[in-house]
Amino acid sequence: MSRATLQTRLDQGLAALGQTLAEDVRARLVDYVELLARWNAAYNLTAVRDPQDMVTRHLLDSLAIAPFVTGTTLADVGSGAGLPGLVLAIIAPERAVTLIDTNGKKSRFQREAVRSLRLDNVEVIHARVEQVEGTFDCVTARAFASLGDMLTWGGHLLAANGRWLAMKGRRPDDELTALPDGFRLEREHEVTVPGLDAERRLLVLARSDAP
Template sequence: MVQKMQNKNFERLSEGFKALHLSVNEVNLEKMDKFLQLLLKWNKVYNLTSINNETEAIDKHLLDSATLIPLLKEFEQPNGKTSVMDVGCGGGLPGIPAAILLPNFRFTLVDTVAKKIAFVSQVIINLKLLNAQAVNARVESYCPEEKFDLITSRAFASISTFINLTEKHLSKNGRWIVMKGKLPEEEIEKIPDFVKVVEIRKVEIPNVDSERHLVVLSRK
């Protein structure tokens, strides 16, 4: 039964990644499914997500997170050490799926809720994700040794709040990438004066009929 369910999950993930034009291998699929199982298992106690159904979690969490991958790739640094901070990572979304699919990137997943970081830390250990680390901190008081090439968020805060809290962590030529549902026109109008919108990209999540936008920003 477990094998049958795993095969079903692999099939849905494979079809989803194909629709997103992402190339994945068996190891990627195994890690994605393992992350899914851990997320749903821990969710019973830690309340990590309102979604309890495997199929829905694949679509609305894993594949939704994967829509970020093509954009991240476009900003890959030539030194092969692209650094990404995922703010308000919650149950590891989109940071964990991104770390699985982009092994040459370095991910730092930050959240203020200790139980969520405890979960993310366990996932990183179980999946042997050597390119990821979890940090329990308020992003405004976090003191990393280096600045980040990219800073991402998914359902964290308004764009202005996100930028103001993280501006000190962004490298000189870095980018913010915000994952939003409907086009956040009012939020975009209120961005700080020192920031400009680089791109707004509409993306589609396989099997999900809802709007999704990626907003890329930089300093002027």
């Protein structure tokens, strides 16, 4: 797969999202996909094998929620191959991003991505989310667990006025009716990912006493 082909797909997706990124940022996003594809061949980090599909299913899927990210600190829970955390860190180097995952090989890949992509704003934590300390303005989670489990295990990470961005497919009505005490659904957005024919929904959760 040529780098130019990946760059073209990324640029077309950004245009469809109405987003503009500097040339060096776009190049770094392609660097990430190429690194992921190389590691994936040996370590099975993602079920997506084709680098072009990685641009759509990983880069553009992550970039689609970028307009909803707020604050100066972000924790990506169950980050896996660094999604969406690494992508969000690449496009916003001023934001401090913490990647959290229990899988050793995925944490090793995250560290290699941080090193090779020179991401000074990213910290990798290999641990269960329950064990992680600190609070963050924004918490992201992509296909990590049910909403109830996410918030039970990691709700302590959300700052008083923070926002939890849960990336889902179909609207999980049963999960929304079983949110843990202290949390509420603030709003939700239907998200369109260019080139992906699948339903995507972003649920924005907040503390019940947050303004």
